[in-house]
Amino acid sequence: MTDERIREIDCGIIEGTTEEERVARWGADWREQDLGMEEFRMVARRGLTFLEEQIAAHADKRILVVSHGAFIGLSLQHLFPEQFKKTHIDNTSLTILTNRNNGWSCALYNCTKHL
Structure with missing residues (x-):
């Protein structure tokens, strides 16, 4: 599936x-x-809207989302403003997010060990 909301920043x-x-x-x-x-806040907003929709549609499932670094970084800054004031996302890196009880956690950030 493709979705325009997870495209790179314009x-x-x-x-x-x-x-x-x-x-x-x-x-x-x-x-x-x-x-x-x-605007960065608009990029983050569309990212969060997409994630929330996917969580509702695929409850209790693992979801893989592939996107661009700026999009991922801005979405993380929105979800975790204290933890990710600035982000750098390496090409092909992995970040793992978990949503439980409408709360987000980040178990893995920008991992490139697979390269």
């Missing part, structure tokens, strides 16, 4: 550009400009 007009190209086009303060990038 980077607006900076999509596909390098840091060097961004600075040349929009200046060193390009991060402070409105360049059409999806």
Whole structure:
């Protein structure tokens, strides 16, 4: 199954550009400009909505979700604001979340031992 809600963050007009190209086009303060990038809180909100829907549809089952690093990191920051103020997700890493009694826990974060 595929679902648009777990797609990577929409980077607006900076999509596909390098840091060097961004600075040349929009200046060193390009991060402070409105360049059409999806708001981080909206990325996290769609992530949580997706997870909650999957939990309801597949109660007491294990669910595998495959997505992109920024999406996963922002969703984790939303679920665990004290634990994950900043996140870095390595390519092909594994993170295991558990939801019990409407509460979330993170048993494994950004594991790459399988590589």
